[in-house]
Structure formats: C-alpha cells, structure tokens
Amino acid sequence: MSRIIARLTSVALCVPATLTATTNGAAVDVSRFTGIAKAILDASAAGDAAGETADVKLQHSVDGSTNWADVPGAAFTQVTNAAGAHQAVMLNTDSLHKYVRVVTTMAGTSPSVTRSVSLVGTLAY
16 A cells, blocks of 8 residues: 655745736646645735725646646636735645736836735645
C-alpha cells in the first residue's frame, strides 16, 4: 500500500508589485498541489480618483505559454479607488492545469494598485 505524504505550503503566484496597466503575470507551476487550496489577494486601493479599478483573476494553461483560460470561480471582487482589499477564493487544485498566472486588468484615468497573490494549500509527494 502506498502512502501519500502531504504538507501545507504557500507559493507566490505574483509578488507585491505596483501596476498602472493591465498585466498578465508569469506562469507558476502548481502541479504538486493537491485538493482544495486558497488563493489570497492583498491589494491597495486602485487609485485616487473615482472609477479607477483593478480586476484580478487566475488563469491556467497546460504548457504555461499558450491557451490560457480563466479558472472557474477564481476571480476576486473588483478593487476600487475606495479602499484596499484582502480577499480569498477557494479552488480545487486537482482541476487546474499545470501552470497558473495572475491577470490584473486596470481601468480608469490613472489607476495604480499594489497587489500580490499567494496560493496556500497541500503539496503531495
């Protein structure tokens, strides 16, 4: 009988960075994660003026460079100019492709947001 040894871990899907334009993040290999995990967004307000927003979501891909698709249920609530955000979404890592990236879509006259996203879950060996 084989045993699966698992441990809770965290990986940065995107490190803290200030964005002023729509950005597709780097591909991150999440293939060792198993089961339910939590994606956590930390973000500043999206700018100083009304209407400045940041939409943050996760996409996945088999090869990490083409055919990116939105991960179902992995879009965070829109970040506005009103306040920063600390949000989490739960996802089943067993349904993900090998690579995940963070997509941040900025809107407004002069938007600026500092954001990071981490994935916390269980690694299988």
